[in-house]
Amino acid sequence: MAPQAVYIHVPFCTHKCHYCDFTAYTVGGQPVDDYVSALDKEMALTVADTPPGIIRSIFIGGGTPTVLTPKQMERLLASVRRHFPNWDENIEFTIEANPGTTSPELLRVMREGGINRISFGAQTFRPDLLERIGRVHGVEEIKRGVELARQAGFANLSLDLMFGLPTQTVDDMETTLKEAVALAPEHFSCYSLKVEEGTLFYHLQERKELPLPSEEAELAMYQLTRSYLAEQGYAQYEVSNFAKPGRESRHNRTYWLNEEYYGLGTGAHGYVRKRRHANIKGVKEYIQRLQDNQLPIQESYQVTHEEEMENFMILGLRLMEGVSREKFSCLYGMELEQAFGQVLTPLMNKGLLERSGDRYRLTEKGLIFGNEVFADFIGGIEL
């Protein structure tokens, strides 16, 4: 079956944040128009290879996709519609946006092009912290962005928040959560800062100039986030994701359920017909490849049966609902315990994993030691 989800990457930003190691380039002087054309070409080549069926979710991520001009956005959305014409009636069509980049004009174009969900990179509501992590927007712009989106008719909004930021305290996090909840988005993604190689933060950390909060404080921020959001009616459905009932991100669930998706644009990852691929990262090279009528794939490989089973576990266990034994045996033709018996029992003995009925899921303890659990599944099949 063809993938039912589409990821489209827009690698441009107004500038790069201090923690960011995504494929992202500051927009000034970039061949954005050519890039939008190249995306159209990639879509054409991709669907010629694997024709799409009904599409249930589309996600335009970045970078900051909203740095496109209304004109460029219109072209991009038209391409999407042309190459992926059959949409589920409840399609979730998300775009990532940075506060301060969403003009009413752009929002209108997005709405008309079929986008029905915006994920705002708010990160924190503390002005000093925003500045410290290299964001260009202020707290007011977050509020304004949400307001404009509502006015433009977007009924499904998500905010990204970060914790474990340099100098951040548990109190800071509480302020942020309160202000964020006051804006009443339908969904939250809350990530802890991870210092990645090649970022400004990485260099600062190497020089011991990055005052990160203690592990205890970071854990306290996470637990606070979980309890506060639950109180406010946002149920946690994944390690880092929270939603009002029925507002869980369908696109994200694609990943966690180990289902397939098209991946388009520079540095994008796709999973189509059991092959995982990564696109080339450079914008110019990407455009060149498509002008030559070639798919811009950097590397790809066929996922083995074993790896597929492992992925099913390490991704599925991130969901609070856990993984279904029945689904596993249905997909892979053997009992979950038969494949992973040697892994499951010790994890349950350590109190990291629990079974209830058809499902295995992380315990409270397993949730905060997720990596310990997931790593055990890697190479954990003994038949």
Next chain:
Amino acid sequence: MDKRERQAIIRNFSIIAHIDHGKSTLADRILEKTGALSEREMQDQFLDKMDLERERGITIKLQSVRLPYKAKDGKEYILNLIDTPGHVDFTYEVSRSLQACEGALLVVDASQGVEAQTLANVYLALENDLEIIPVINKIDLPSADPERVKKEVEDVIGLDASDAVLASAKAGIGIEEILEQVVEKVPAPEGDPDAPLRALIFDSVYDPYKGVIIYMRVVDGTIKKGMRMRMMATEKEYDITEVGAFAPHPVIMNELSAGEVGFVVANIKNVRDTRVGDTITDANNPADEPLPGYRRINPMVFCGLYPVESSEYDDLREALEKLELNDASLTYEPETSTALGFGFRCGFLGLLHMEIIQERIEREFGIPLITTAPSVVYKVYQTDGKVLEIENPTLMPEMQKIERVEEPYVKASIMVPNDYVGTVMEICQNKRGNYLDMNYLDTNRVTLTYELPLAEIVYDFFDQLKSSTKGYASFDYELIGYKASNLVKMDILLNGEVVDALSFIVHRDRAYQRGRALTEKLRKLIPRQMFEVPIQAAIGNKVIARETISAMRKNVLAKCYGGDISRKRKLLEKQKEGKKRMKAVGSVEVPQEAFMAVLKIDDSK
């Protein structure tokens, strides 16, 4: 040519040198000069066969080469170059190969001068009445000071160095002169070619097709194919299938007679039956007396070797079986540790020998190992009159049952520049050494003689010595017997459970200090777990030191980057790899290095 004529043109010699003083390069030049190897075959350092040897620049397995040489006097000579291993662990082998010679080249670095190791081997050579030809090597280096080194050879060793050859093996200087001096000065072998056979075994190697190949020197009589030979010490008998020499490639010969050096093959399945130093004789016409000097060599250092993956136990046994074929001084016995599972307690000649075996198992057989800290053999006199030989600390009886414990002692000679005498004395003092003697070699260099417990040398003595003297100290030791010491067994508890593989024996006066240092070291080495882990050091039931590894609070993966599953997997794979290198001891994951941690404790702190 009859046997006696042949005997007159034979010269048997070896090369004595400190590590790095250029022995292997010199051997290569000699092979080149005599035309034994063609240009194409002239691979650097032909005599050192194993990779490991080449990497470490030391010879482990000795060999002999038969070289034809046409001297300036117009006569053709047969030179047998017998290689010797250059490390203190192999002193006995060295003494046997020296016994097979009439002469030796003493190679001394023109900048560094005489070192302790060289000295030890020179004394061995002098004991064997060898003619010694001094060679001052590396004279082409800017720091070379051949006159000073010559004087040192005269003062320190007492040799006449006026004729010393000034050479550079690397640059090919002085090679011919060396060969000429060998012909002139090294006496032709004595020995009666018509007497009953006596041949000295100085090495053997195992060949999968031919069985054991014995390297030997014929002292009296003649050895030939078809002869029934007898090893006089082991009393084993075999029919000889091949006799020959290495030139340097093996050449089959009809016979080898008095004075000649070569190899013998006789369908022997185990190197243990061909002991170095044993005498081969003719079973049908045996000699009355074996050659002097045979000694059984016993391992001095023991440690536990365990496969990281317990499923590789059988592979480890096979590896040890194979290594044993070629190494008569390696011993092993199955052993079980509650912490590490099934493994082997192995015995070695010394620390270097131990490291070489470990590395070969990991490298050549691909079996990752966990090694416990090395131990010596303790003699435990129990109150009930029994005497136990304990080579594994775990097996130490309860304190109440022990009347006294004795440990092996060595006499160590340390050669060191004047400036470091104080430092070295302090190290020796810290290592429970008894000062014996101090000798000035010249105005600048001193030989210190100490009596030290072997166990202290097994701990990082050599490393400490080298690092605190900027590498200038050299040292040598010989076993001098057992002495009573106030020793106790120290146990290490992780999370309240004794980890047998971490137990060690220590002098009571050092126990507190070492217990504290070790628990601290382990706290740094063992990664945090999902729970708090106390580390305790205890003597009997008494805890003398305690540290705590705080609990890991969380470990969660961040965002999934636009469906980049492979990145997530890579992170998890890395984590899993890290875990693989750990050994689960009870519920605690312990890294391999932890089991060797006791070695890395600095006693001076």
